[in-house]
Amino acid sequence: MKTTYIRLSLVTVLLLGMYSCKKGEANVNDYEASVSADSAAAVSDDISSAATMNVKDKQFIKTAEVNMDVKDVYDATVSIEKTVQELGGFVINSNLRSNIVAEDSYNTSDNEATLIRKYQTENSMQVRVPVSKLGGLLTLINDKKLFLNARIINAEDVTSSIRYAEMEEKRISKTEENISALKTNKDKVKMSNENRAEKNQQQLANLEVTDHLKYSTVDIFIKEPKLRIAEIAVTNTSHIDNKYQFNFIYDVKDAFISGFYLIQRIFVGLITVWPLLIVAGIIFYFFRKRKSIKRIDG
Incomplete structure (x- = not known):
């Protein structure tokens, strides 16, 4: 109300x-x-x-x-x-x-x-x-x-x-x-x-x-x-894109530097796993040694 x-x-x-x-x-x-x-x-x-x-x-x-x-x-x-x-x-x-x-x-x-x-x-x-x-x-x-x-x-x-x-x-x-x-x-x-x-x-x-x-x-x-x-x-963007799309000298230089850096990364990677490499080397040594003993016994 x-x-x-x-x-x-x-x-x-x-x-x-x-x-x-x-x-x-x-x-x-x-x-x-x-x-x-x-x-x-x-x-x-x-x-x-x-x-x-x-x-x-x-x-x-x-x-x-x-x-x-x-x-x-x-x-x-x-x-x-x-x-x-x-x-x-x-x-x-x-x-x-x-x-x-x-x-x-x-x-x-x-x-x-x-x-x-x-x-x-x-x-x-x-x-x-x-x-x-x-x-x-x-x-x-x-x-x-x-x-x-x-x-x-x-x-x-x-x-x-x-x-x-x-x-x-x-x-x-x-x-x-x-x-x-x-x-x-x-x-x-x-x-x-x-x-x-x-x-x-x-x-x-x-x-x-x-x-x-x-x-x-x-x-x-x-x-x-x-x-x-x-x-x-406006600007012709297609021409600009083509102009800067590929540069031979720069790309070759960049590829060489990239390859060098790749080698460095592989080397560093091998160093990182050095314990595995040692273990693998020991196993390989004993495997070869055992194989040589078998040849002598035979």
Whole structure:
């Protein structure tokens, strides 16, 4: 039961911040509504109305995803990043990379070669812009496309949740008053600490929700439809390998030295087993001597 209460309270605060901002910043919202209307008028017809939608007494969290082909990923990336900054937004991340499809090396002389690399460049970006500028950003991004693979625009209506959060706030405030009226003991201290921790979580949640109401998150994926080819000057490694693969004079000298060292190792090895050599010599001596005695007796 207590866990359910805490979860409901967290949900309350997540959305209550949006309502509080709405009440405390009525003039700001009126101004943003006016800007949104002007922005909507400037946006071309091929941009969804969800990006510029403004309904009285409604609150929306707006997000978008764009997947498209462009002529030059690097140029498009620089342009989009610059546009985002000009609109008062910021770039969360930009992951530009070149995926190598194939590469091969061709010798052009004894010492030089050319590396032919085929690759495709792409970039995954995530940016945030003021909600009132979302339509404008999508329009400017649309101008960079060669082909639009996909575009998703979400406008989540959170009005009912905000109003529910207001009722939850009143309930939490009443609970706080009831806790204050209790006689001081260990249980009261524990309940007060839990209530304070819940309030802190609510404040953090309020900041996050308010931020999502003011700024839209846009995920952008761009790539080039065709492969690019890079010609890179490199060293002819085959010629270098052949050049140093065999050296007659050095190899003869090295073989002579290696043979000398081999003789040394054999000699040292014989010295190491000298007891065995002595035993073998004694056995051989007695064997020969016995053989000679048999010949005399015979």
